[in-house]
Amino acid sequence: MVGELRYREFRVPLGPGLHAYPEELVRQRVGHDGHPEYQIRWLILRRGDDGEGGSNHVDCKAEHILLWMSNDEIYANCHKMLGEDGQVIGPSQETAGEAGALDKSVLGEMETDVKSLIQRALRQLEECVGTIPPAPLLHTVHVLSAYASIEPLTGVFKDPRVLDLLMHMLSSPDYQIRWSAGRMIQALASHDAGTRTQILFSLSQQEAIEKHLDFDSRCALLALFAQATLSEHPMSFEGIQLPQVPGRLLFSLVKRYLHVTFLLDQLNDTAAEAGAPNSTPEELSGERGRLELEFSMAMGTLISELVQAMRWDQTWSRQGPSGQPSGSIFQPQPVDEGPGLPPAQALPSRRRSRRFRPRSEFASGNTYALYVRDALQPGMRVRMLDDYEEISAGDEGEFRQSNNGVPPVQVLWESTGRTYWVHWHMLEILGFEEDIENMVEAADEYQGAAVSAAVGTALPSWRWKPMTELYAVPYVLPEDEDTEESEHLTQAEWWELLFFIKKLDGPDHQEVLQILQENLDGEVLDDEVLAELAVPTELAQDLLLALPQRLDDSALRDLLNCRVYRKYGPEALAGQPAHPSLLEAQAQPQESADAARRLAEGFGPAGKIFLDLEGAFRSEGPRQGEAKPLLLQLQRQPQPFLVLMRSLDTPAANKPLHLAVLRILMQLVDFPEALLLPWHEAMDACMACLQSPNTDREVLQELILFLHRLASVSRDYAVVLNQLGARDAISKALEKHLGKLELAQELRDMVFKCEKHAHLYRKLTTNILGGCIQMVLGQIEDHRRTHRPINIPFFDVFLRYLCQGSSMEVKEDKCWEKMEVSSNPHRASKLTDRNPKTYWESNGSAGSHRITLHMQQGTLIRQLALLVASEDLSYMPARVVVFGGDSATSLNTELNSVNVMPSASRVVLLENLSCVWPVIQIRIKRCQQGGIDTRIRGLEVLGPKPTFWPVFREQLCRHTRLFYMVRAQAWSQDIAEDRRGLLHLSSRLNGALRHEQNFASHFLPDEEAAQALGKTCWEALVSPLVQNITCPDEEGVSPLGWLLDQYLECREAAHNPQSRAAAFSSRVRRLTHLLVHVEPCEAPPAVAASPRPKGRNRSHDWSSLATRGLPSSIMRNLTRCWRAVVEQQVHSFLTSRWRDDDFVPRYCEHFSNLQKASSELFGPRAAFLLALQNGCAGALLKLPFLRAAHVSEQFARHIDQRIQGSRIGGARGMEMLAQLQRCLETVLIFSGLEIATTFEHYYQHYMADRLLGVGSSWLEGAVLEQIGPCFPNRLPQEMLRSLSTSEELQRQFHVYQLQRLDQELLKLEDTEKKIQVEEGRESASGRGHERGTGEEAELEAGAVEAAAAAGVAGEEEEEDESEDLYYEGAMPEVSVLVLSPRCWPTASICHTLNPRTCLPAYLRGTLNRYSNFYNKRQSYPALERALQRRLQWTWLGRAELQFGDQTLHVSTVQMWLLLHFNELKAVSVESLLAHSGLPPDVLNQAIGPLTSSRGPLDLDETKDTPAGLLKIRDSSEEPRPRRGNVWLIPAQTYLKAEDEEGRNLEKRRNLLNCLIVRILKAHGDEGLHIDQLVCLVLEAWQKGPCPPRGLVSSLGRGSTCGSADVLSCILHLLGKGTVRRQDDRPQMLSYAVPMTVMEPHTESLNPGSLGPNPPLTFHTLQIRSRGVPYASCTSTQSFSTFR
DSSP states (O other): OTGGGGGTTSOEEEETTEEEEEEEEEEEEEOTTSSEEEEEEEEEEEBOSSOSSTTSOBOSSOEEEEEEEEHHHHHHHOGGGBOTTSOBOOOOOHHHHHHHHSOHHHHHHHHHHHHHHHHHHHHHHHHTTTSOOOHHHHHHHHHHHHHHTSGGGTTGGGSHHHHHHHHHHHTOSOHHHHHHHHHHHHHHTTSOHHHHHHHHHHHHTSTTHHHHOOHHHHHHHHHHHHHHTGGGSOOOOTTOOOOOOOHHHHHHHHHHHHHHHHHHHHHHHHHHGGGOTTSOHHHHHHHHHHHHHHHHHHHHHHHHHHHHHTTHHHHHHHHOOOOOOOSOSSSOOOTTSOTTOOGGGOOOOSSEESSSOOGGGSSSHHHHHHHHHHHOOTTOEEEEOSOBTTBOTTOEEEEEEEOSSSSOEEEEETTTSSEEEEOGGGEEEEESGGGEEOHHHHHHHHHHHHHHHHTTOOOOOOOOOOGGGTTTSTTTSOSOSHHHHOSBOOHHHHHHHHHHHHHOOHHHHHHHHHHHHHHTTTOOOOHHHHHTOOOBHHHHHHHHHHSGGGSOHHHHHHHHHSHHHHHHSOHHHHTSOSSOOOOOOOSSOOOHHHHHHHHHHHTGGGGHHHHHHHHHHHSSSOOHHHHHHHHHHHHHSOHHHHHHHHTTSSOTTOHHHHHHHHHHHHHHTTSGGGGGSOGGGGHHHHHHHHHOTTOOHHHHHHHHHHHHHHHHHOHHHHHHHHHTTHHHHHHHHHHHTTTOOTTHHHHHHHHHTTHHHHHHHHHHHHHHHHHHHHHHHHHHHHHHHHOOOOOOTTHHHHHHHHHHOOOOOOBGGGTEEEEEESSOGGGGGGGGSOOTTOOEEOOSSTTOEEEEEEEOTTOOOSEEEEEOOGGGGGGSEEEEEEEEESSTTOOOEEEEEEEOOTTOSEEEEEESOSSOOSEEEEEEEEEGGGOSSOEEOEEEEEOOOOOSHHHHHHHHHHHHHHHHHHHHHHHHHHHHHOGGGGGGHHHHHHHHHHHHHHHHHHHOOSHHHHHHHHHHHIIIIIHHHHHHHTSOOTTSOOHHHHHHHHHHHTTTGGGSTTSHHHHHHHHHHHHHHHHHOOOOOOOOOOOOOOOOOOTTTSOOOGGGGSOSSOOSHHHHHHHHHHHHHHHHHHHHHHHHHTTOTTHHHHHHHHHHHHHHHHHHHHOSOHHHHHHHHHHHHHHHHTSOHHHHHHHHHHHHHHHHHHHHHGGGOHHHHHHHHHHHHHHHHHHGGGTTSTHHHHHHHHHHHHHHHHHHHTOOOHHHHHHHHHHGGGOTTOHHHHHHHHHHHHHHHHHHHHHHHHHHHHHHHHHHHHTGGGTTTTHHHHHHHHHHHHHHHHHHTTOOOOSEEEEEEEEEOOOOOOOOOOSSTTOOSOOOOEEEEEEOTTTSOOOSSOOBOOHHHHSOHHHHHHHHHHHHHHHHHTTSGGGTTSOOEEEEEESOOEEEEEETTEEEEEEHHHHHHHHGGGTOSEEEHHHHHHHHOOOHHHHHHHHHHHTSTTSSEEEEOOSSOTTOEEEEOOTTTSOOOOSEEEEOSOOOOOOOTTSHHHHHHHHHHHHHHHHHHHHHHHHGGGOEEHHHHHHHHHHHHHHSSOSOHHHHHHHGGGGOOOHHHHHHHHHHHHHHTSEEEOSSOTTEEEEOSOOOOOOSOOOOOOTTOOSOOOOOOOOOOOOOOOOOOOOOOOOOOOOOSOO
């Protein structure tokens, strides 16, 4: 065994804890393709779960799998089976070496001795006939056995005289001689598999061997077969009740099995001799063809007899055929299909379309989504299939539009009355109104389809696939229709038909051959010609009409169930029953003659046999000549005989019938021909009559006499009775009738003596079935390797029965190991004696009575019931409780509680359990009428119907997994040596998947078996392949990643369909579609619902697009590979293009190309969209901090330019909107990244300038709705919200002004009586109005924005509101916008405005009134606890001024400057600077547009005024627009990442990283809770030397960090590996590895600059907001120069 372990390091996982190791090379041959193949024995071992080392426990009960492998597969999987030159080491030649060790002379002398010993043994055996064997004979046989164990002498024992000697010894009545023969056979069979098979086969094929063997000899030979031959394939059928097969039939099965194995060895030997120099290829091909035909016929015979022995044919006739698998076997079944209905037969909906297909007809959700996307048109009616947010399944609506957003479909829903966005796959197309049919029409059509299917009319199958998915699953589509529509039979069909022709004897065989010759032009039909015939379908139909009349019953059943008959045979015979069913029980007793006659009449023509037999039996002296032909006819048609025996399993009232049947059966046993009838198939009816408590004593006596006679004539049936439990039944009958049953004791002893034979029969049946399963698996493997058709008759029948299983139910004592009762254990047997008159009575206190069942391992209870009787009165149970547990001491789980009615007779306690309970306990808690003790009349337990499918599934999946994992490793080795091999992988994969698909369609009976095969094949072949091709090499590039890179590089060139790039791209797409087309149907885990912001319907959270948990390692590896490819592509682009002026448009185009490539390669799968997003995000994370800030600023600038450009309108404006949309889709990647905070910082500044310069628009809100997740602090959203709040304040202020005006007017009315007294004051007031009008007659300000920033203030006196209260000129509209200081940014220097010195009175009064209104509004009681704020007026804002026919749109500074020209002709810049207090750059920025070609002013520079002198431009000097709107607001000023502000952000981030690392270092390995860490960092930030004074002065109050900033830095350090989490407590953080944490520094944007990149993290500035003036565009009617 030491040598066998040398290859175990090459293991292949076959399941949990199960591995396969290549153990040894058995043989080699030349394959059908001319290349050598090697048969490797793989050792299957179970290992422990404690690791993979050699110290693990290895199960000593190892199994083996024989697998043929090619050179490449051995090179990839079995390295130590290769020599130093890389060639496979051939099978060991130990035999030749051992033979060479013996001297030739010695070997010759030993051969002479063996021959003389054989002659002596034959002579001694003939002399001792009828006497006790002498000792010399036994010594001679013992010496021969010793010689037989020497392998070089094996050839001598192949002498025919050896077989004659063994035959005589096996036929000897003496046990010692038979035992000695077994020892000799065992010694001969111990050398190798080939010798063993040949010797046993030669022995079993001796003519009339069964006639020379008695029961003991046959059992001895069967035991030898079971031990020496069939133990090669150990297979457990534990829990499956195998049928009782008599020894005669078992011996026949063994002969068939040995014949098949012998032919299989000959086939392999023929292939091994293909390279021999003495044989021509034609001779070898002819010999191989003959052997293949002979092997197929022998295998078909073995399957046919095995099916009959297992009684599967009876099971099939009762259950009917199963449905063939439909669709891809690799695609899991959708969970929404109704149980028991195929997709095509789903019940119709309330309304459906005549033209469009439902979702159930598609293999995957993605395919259906593509179909809906291509077919849906605006205006069509749709129905919702799934619940989605506010829309429920079943809701109908009208499709409006779609785009590239998420979700992409907009539908007007009737249930809500508004539009809502959903996904493609959630919709069912109803079509336009004229395409929709009502429920009645749909129901009629469905019923019509069901009726047509019932009568056998095949409905047309859908084979449509969307054009984009045609090549995704090509294996599902049929390769050609020629196979089905051909005019000739395939070779497999013809060989199946030829099997039945060869079963015909004598004249029938010649008649069928005559039919063939007549239709084939009289060609001579020998075996070689018959094998290669091309038989037309018409001729096959004629043969199928002629065969049924010439076949016996068993062959006819095989014919009706075979594939060729189901396809070409007449339908009339296919469905007819072979024989009538069992006779109905007679209600009243009848005479024997009447019962026999009535029984015969029930059979019709076949019943005449019984009447003739009965006549022959009644005559004086049996008439052998009349009975023998009748018995031969029963052998050909045994069904009437079986029905006769099964009539014993009828109610006991049919005593005359039972006696008549037993009399006929008793007389039948006396005929030798009757022993060939299938008595064992109906023996269960005899057992039912024997075990029935109601059987009459006379009938029971006759039955015992009959069984004793049958067991005496053939002890095989004594073995069958032992397997059926006849010993206990006879004992109970003797006990019941006090031992007064003749021959009952003798029958019981006879049955008991056959116990070891029954065990042998069970073992042999198991071995034969296991061996057949292994041979079938070997044929499936050969079919996989060669792709040659399987031509074995009934191959599909055998697989169908293995997948369907046994029909026998496990009952009573077959379900449990032992039963215990709480008292009176000697009466516990009454619970299972099936006699309602007997009972088990307890003895004990009330509530203490219990029955405990220790169940068989793995038994799942289908039903548990108690039998009770109302006549027991107070002994009858009233309340029963059932408990379950793992042991008798842990019965803690209550399974059910039942209250028993007084009239009940059968109480069901448990039904259809879904869990296996090793121990079940029944507790009687209460009895009727308060009784103490209880009586139980019976206990019934039904277990599951055991099937062979679990055993066969395990073996099928194990062989399939080993085959494809070995092949995957070989393909991976080819790809590793040459990456270009990936281009051929799609065709290889498609061929393998198509083969399995076709195999499942032809041979597997149902969806479950096909799905099991498909899942195993997919996991074994595709999963390791994907893992290998996505694994990076030394350079960090995987083969698939290299292929995808090449695909992306040649996308543009692939547009030419004639180019090589197009062919290359097509192969890549076929490969990727094939790898990802399988989708899981796993239910998503339950997730707590949480409110989310809505974009369209909700925010764009890309992580929500992920699939329902990645389905397998295949999808994980593929998405990881695609992410790496995208990351490398985007990183290269960013490195080379980040400084370009058109960087953002180019990046958007590059991102769009990657999106298109992802859709082309993987389809619209969310997992790859997410991988694309993550790849782009990973490339952005690799950028240095300042470079990433530069990128974010470029995106914010591009969005700002496109939003402002969209205001132009027309085609140019639409183009700007399209560019904006593309940019926004790209910006969504920033969500959740560190770059998002810098992007928010720049976007906030530019958005504030837009809102102040041109005002708000709908586009601002739309943009924020789409890219809202990119703003971690949501500052832009807060800015828009503050605008809405300010508008509401403005409306309230308008009401406030009206109220103040009303109050003033009321005061005027009260003082009318004092008009005369105040006449002087009124005259003075009139002069003031005239003066104001005169001043404003030339110049006047119009609609103005006033800026107010709300800040904390103390008590303040009320401002003067009456400055312009009675201003008689045209009052300008002033709109004040109060903004929150938390979200609005300010300039580095805040420029405040003093209205008293800088604004005219008619504007100043409005601002004063607004200040008073704002202060009073905050003094309400509800707001007393809030901080009181005051307004701080700034220069920010905009205004509209009227200048002639022009409307000038200017800023607040420009408005103030221009109003000076109402009174002055020229104004110096120096005076403006002195008067306003503004910095020169701010004032010069405002003067620039005013002095441009479109502005109204000129700037003159003189010696007296070096700063310049402003004056109104003469219209005659320079032409300018005379009318319309003129925009003079200063242009947008964009920031730069290399400015001081960007560097300060970097310093701030680095300081936080330093604090986190220092604090964690101080706490050591114990670490800190994340919440505690955040608090310590914030405390250190506020108290310690950080932040430095320069940072505070540059950032102002923004240097104050918050918890979100600290958390973002922690996440960044976790990603870098500097900080780690504890596995058991992930909330605990500790310092992991040393890291160079840089002090605040600046980084140049120069690409050539060297130096460490600072860590990346989120960074957020809390900046004090400023008030922003807001302008209303409402015009006023006044004549003035400025408005």
